[in-house]
Amino acid sequence: MRGSVPVSDQIRGGLAAILLASLAAPAGAGPQRVVSMNLCTDQIAMLLAAPGQLISVSDLARDPRMSPMAEQAAAYPVNHGRAEEIYLMRPDLVIAGQYAPGPTVAMLRRLGLRVEVLPPAESIDAIRGEIAHMGRLLGRQRAAEALLARFDQGLGAARHDRDRGRAALYYANGFTSGRDTLAGAIIEAAGYDNIAADYGITDTTALPLELLVMSRPDRLITGARWPGRSRSEAILDHPALASVAPRTAGVTDRDWICGTPFILRAIEALE
Amino acid sequence: MRPVLIVLTVLAAALFAASLLTGPAGIGTVDGLRALILGGEGPMPIVMREIRLPRAILGLAVGAGLGLTGAAMQGYLRNPLAEPGLIGVSGMAALGAVIAIQTGLSATAALALPAAALLGAAIGVGLLVMLAGPRGGSITLILAGIAISALAGAGTALVLNLSPNPYAANEIVFWLMGSLADRSMLHLWLALPPMAVGAALIWTTGRALDALTLGEAAASAMGVSPSGLRWRLILGVALVVGPATAVAGAIGFVGLVVPHMLRPWVRARPGALLPASALGGAALLLAADIAVRLILPERDLKLGVLTALVGAPLFLHLIWKTRSGGRM
Known part of the structure; x- marks a missing residue:
C-alpha cells in the first residue's frame, strides 16, 4: 500500500522512544517494591516504572507468543500469581488483573498488602485511562504523560479513517x-x-x-x-x-x- | 425388501435432507438445494457444500456405523447390553485419536488419525471379546466395559491435560460426548473409506450370527468358524468405530437404543437386524444432530448428551430385565 512506509517508520520510531523513555528518569515518591501479576499490567508497568521500582512480573510476560515485551521481561524475576511467592517478595504494591483468582487477591489483602486490581483495557480510551492510572499508582505521572503523548502521536499516524472494507x-x-x-x-x-x-x-x-x-x-x-x-x-x-x-x-x-x-x-x- | 427397511430408508433420507436444510444461515429450501446441486456465485454454495453437506453425510455414516456395530456386537456377545460407546470401544478409539493428534502424528500423515483410532478401538473390542466371549455373561461384559471405559477416559483426559495447547483440556468433553459441528470434507474422506470396509466386513457375519443364536456348538456344526467370526467382528467393529470416533468423538447409546427398538421388527434375527440397525442408527444420529442445532444453536451442544438422555433410561431398563429374568 502506498504511503505505508513512512507511517510504519513513525510508529516504530514512536515505540522505540516509548521504550527508551521508560529506562530514563529517576524514581518518584511512589511505591518502591511493586509486583505485577498480570500479563497486561506487566507491560504497562515495565513501560512506566523507574529503575528498580518493579521487582517482579508474571511468568507470561516472558512468553514471546503472548508478550511483546518478552525480552525486557527477562530482566525481571517472575511470579506465577501465587499468594505465597508474592508475599515473600515483600512488595508494597501488588498490581493484579481483573481475572486474577479472587482467593489469591483476598489472601494478599488479608496479609496486609496493598493490591490494586485493574480491569482489562478493551478500547483505545481505556488504554489511555490505564496508562494514566498506572502512572498514578507508581507515582510516575510524568512518565505516563510522555507515554500518552507518544501513543497519541503513533495513533494519529496509524489510524485509518478511510473505509477499507x-x-x-x-x-x-x-x-x-x-x-x-x-x-x-x-x-x-x-x-x-x-x-x-x-x-x-x-x-x-x-x-x-x-x-x-x-x-x-x-x-x-x-x-x-x-x-x-x-x-x-x-x-x-x-x-x-x-x-x-x-x-x-x-x-x-x-x-x-x-x-x-x-x-x-x-x-x-x-x- | 422388508417393509421395515423401506420405512427406515425413507426416514433416514428425510432426516438427511432436513439436516442439509438446518442451520443458522436461514437458507431457504429451494435456494439451498439449488446452491448445493448447481453451485453458483456467492457464499451460499460454500455453506451448502463445504459446511452442511459434510455434516449431513457424517451424521448418516457415523450413525449407521454405530447402529450396525451395536447390532453386530449384541449378536455376537448374545447380550443386549453390548454397545461400542458404553463398553469402552469408542473411548479407546478416542484415546487413540487424541494420542495421534497430540503427538503430531496426524499432522505428518493424515491417515495416522483414523489409523490410531482404529487401533484403539481394536484393542478395546479385542479385550472385551476375550473377557466376555460369546456366552453372554452380562456381569463380565459390563465390568470389563466399565474398566475399559474408565481407563480410556482417564487416558484421554491425561493426554489432553498434558498438552501445551490452551484449548486442548476443554476438548475432553468433545471426546467423551461427540459432535459433528464444523466437520469438513477432509474429515469425511478420512473416515468414510475405512468405515465402508468395516461395514462390508460386518455384513458378511450376518449368517454366522444367525447360526450363533442356536448356540456355539450348533453354529460350529453348521460350518461357522468361531475364530474366523471373532476376527471378522473385531476388525469390522474397529474399522467402523475407530474412524467414526476420530472425526465425531465418542457418541454413546446409538448402538444400544436402535437394535433394541428394531429387534421385534426383524423377528429377533441378528442377521436381519444388521441392515435395519444401520438405517435406524443413521436416522437417530441425524435426528440428534438436527436437534442440537435447534435446541441450543449457539452452544454446540454435544450429541452424546441427547443420545444419553434417550439411551440411559433404556439401559437401566435392560439391566433391570436382565437382573430379574436372567438374560433376554
Whole structure:
C-alpha cells in the first residue's frame, strides 16, 4: 500500500522512544517494591516504572507468543500469581488483573498488602485511562504523560479513517469479537467494518461458521496458533474459510492480546 | 425388501435432507438445494457444500456405523447390553485419536488419525471379546466395559491435560460426548473409506450370527468358524468405530437404543437386524444432530448428551430385565 512506509517508520520510531523513555528518569515518591501479576499490567508497568521500582512480573510476560515485551521481561524475576511467592517478595504494591483468582487477591489483602486490581483495557480510551492510572499508582505521572503523548502521536499516524472494507475476526471454537473488544477496536482503527455488527455482536462470542461465510468479509483475521494441537483450532483450517476470504493474511498475535501501546503494531500490520 | 427397511430408508433420507436444510444461515429450501446441486456465485454454495453437506453425510455414516456395530456386537456377545460407546470401544478409539493428534502424528500423515483410532478401538473390542466371549455373561461384559471405559477416559483426559495447547483440556468433553459441528470434507474422506470396509466386513457375519443364536456348538456344526467370526467382528467393529470416533468423538447409546427398538421388527434375527440397525442408527444420529442445532444453536451442544438422555433410561431398563429374568 502506498504511503505505508513512512507511517510504519513513525510508529516504530514512536515505540522505540516509548521504550527508551521508560529506562530514563529517576524514581518518584511512589511505591518502591511493586509486583505485577498480570500479563497486561506487566507491560504497562515495565513501560512506566523507574529503575528498580518493579521487582517482579508474571511468568507470561516472558512468553514471546503472548508478550511483546518478552525480552525486557527477562530482566525481571517472575511470579506465577501465587499468594505465597508474592508475599515473600515483600512488595508494597501488588498490581493484579481483573481475572486474577479472587482467593489469591483476598489472601494478599488479608496479609496486609496493598493490591490494586485493574480491569482489562478493551478500547483505545481505556488504554489511555490505564496508562494514566498506572502512572498514578507508581507515582510516575510524568512518565505516563510522555507515554500518552507518544501513543497519541503513533495513533494519529496509524489510524485509518478511510473505509477499507469488511473484516472478520475468527478464533478457535468459532469465536468472533465485536466492537466493544480490543480486537474490534484495532480493526476499527485500521479502517475496517467488523462483520460482527451484522449479527449484533459487540463482545467476544461464538459465531457459526455458516454466518461468517454468508457475511462475505473482504478480510479475515484469525486467532494465533498455539503449540500442541487442538480440535478447537481445527475450524481455522476449514476449507470454507479459505474459499470465502482467500486474502487472509492476518493473525491476532501478541500485539492483540493486551491493551497497551503495542496495539499500534497490530493496526500497522493490517495495512 | 422388508417393509421395515423401506420405512427406515425413507426416514433416514428425510432426516438427511432436513439436516442439509438446518442451520443458522436461514437458507431457504429451494435456494439451498439449488446452491448445493448447481453451485453458483456467492457464499451460499460454500455453506451448502463445504459446511452442511459434510455434516449431513457424517451424521448418516457415523450413525449407521454405530447402529450396525451395536447390532453386530449384541449378536455376537448374545447380550443386549453390548454397545461400542458404553463398553469402552469408542473411548479407546478416542484415546487413540487424541494420542495421534497430540503427538503430531496426524499432522505428518493424515491417515495416522483414523489409523490410531482404529487401533484403539481394536484393542478395546479385542479385550472385551476375550473377557466376555460369546456366552453372554452380562456381569463380565459390563465390568470389563466399565474398566475399559474408565481407563480410556482417564487416558484421554491425561493426554489432553498434558498438552501445551490452551484449548486442548476443554476438548475432553468433545471426546467423551461427540459432535459433528464444523466437520469438513477432509474429515469425511478420512473416515468414510475405512468405515465402508468395516461395514462390508460386518455384513458378511450376518449368517454366522444367525447360526450363533442356536448356540456355539450348533453354529460350529453348521460350518461357522468361531475364530474366523471373532476376527471378522473385531476388525469390522474397529474399522467402523475407530474412524467414526476420530472425526465425531465418542457418541454413546446409538448402538444400544436402535437394535433394541428394531429387534421385534426383524423377528429377533441378528442377521436381519444388521441392515435395519444401520438405517435406524443413521436416522437417530441425524435426528440428534438436527436437534442440537435447534435446541441450543449457539452452544454446540454435544450429541452424546441427547443420545444419553434417550439411551440411559433404556439401559437401566435392560439391566433391570436382565437382573430379574436372567438374560433376554
